Amino acid sequence: MGKATGFLEFKREEAAERDPLKRLNDWKEYSAPFSEEKLSRQGARCMDCGTPFCHIGTEINGFTSGCPIHNLIPEWNDLVYRGRWREALDRLMKTNNFPEFTGRVCPAPCEGSCNVAINDPAVTIKNIEKAIIDKGFENGWITPRIPEKRTGKKVAIVGSGPAGLAAADQLNQVGHSVTVYERADRPGGLLTYGIPNMKLDKGIVERRINLMTQEGITFVTNTEVGKDITSEQLRDQYDSIILCVGAQKQRDLVIEGREAKGVHFAMDYLTDVTKSYLNTNFEDGNFINAKGKDVIVIGGGDTGADCVATALRQECNSVVQFGKHPKLPMSRKKENMWPESPHVFTMEYAYEEAEAKFGDDPRQYCIQTTKLVSDENGNLKELHTINMEKLKDENGLYYFKEIPGSEKVWPAQLVFIAIGFEGADQPVLKQFNVDTTARNVVAAKYGDFRTNIEGVYAAGDARRGQSLIVWAINEGREVAREVDRALMGSTVLV
Known part of the structure; x- marks a missing residue:
């Protein structure tokens, strides 16, 4: 798989990126394509592993290791190395409904568990995946797959994020009539409105939606269950219903001054x-504008990074991102052993851009916001913090302790809260009267996906909580198989 000695002969090469300062002038994708020559070399680095861990798709110590959709990574790496691109695409599409999404926004847990990564940098799996699917579209290899016959069964999917789209794609291919309901004005869920255009161009999402429409899937937008259509109507019209509504209830910051004008949820x-x-193209003015303002993002994750990149493109005066945890090490610590997900320092696209513009990485570590302060008109003017120390108690449990004398006042006219999510929005779940868990997600067992209501299933973040795009696709595929089995008595879906 790949060249037998490729991992010894070739070094890892990162995909090209557009110049950080230049790309701040537009909203186009920041990445640039690899040449075929480079891609062949990178495919050659894939070892002839006895046991490839890159596609194990399991959780170790609470983090994903390997690909949850079990992509046949060594096989298509070898085919790219040999220049057999069409065959590589066929192999990729056997397990992944949407490589054009995962190749751009997946954090690539496959690379963390790559066997090469035991001693050297991992194979550039994510970049090769993106190149395969992009070449497939460029060469016209990807065309509508219209089912030869219909089963007469009708399935409604509520939510058009990656889980809902994957379930729809799978069920449509075996002949069921699928309708996807989306409360927003465009399909795609977080793929459309939760990820900025510079990470995932919306033309790519639209291209996939158009393809699925040509294949027979119906998308109904601007339709909220409980408001525009009732759960009873859906249950009357469809044989099965799948809830893929995500986990979009944003966690709030309970703090003095939270009511200040200029404090917003990151996803909003x-x-x-x-x-x-x-x-x-911004002419309507219907957006929060960071132009000329001091911006602080509270929360150290990817959503926070996307806020940083967005504020930079709006020509903010300054931008800082607060994180709760210490700065990660440059290489794996002894306790973070392969094939666990590597907890190491990285420079994401947003941080490269901030450093290029302002001269510094915008991230601040082990810092806690203590209060927000407004001016006489209620507009946010500053934010107060204190630094924290992460310690371990006698039982081996971590806790945080304030560092006296580390208090600081930051100028701020905009604050974005990006501290995670608290489960699914409850109104739609209450509409269907499905049971929920203590984590505010639908109570449905993985592998079965049935709720307590007959004919109603749940998958993706709505069932498992906030997670990775590859887990959403995994659950969309898995729930489709179970729905097909229930409707037809058996299933050919895998």
């Missing part, structure tokens, strides 16, 4: 900016 910010960009 990203959604408004993307919607305005797509609708009018």
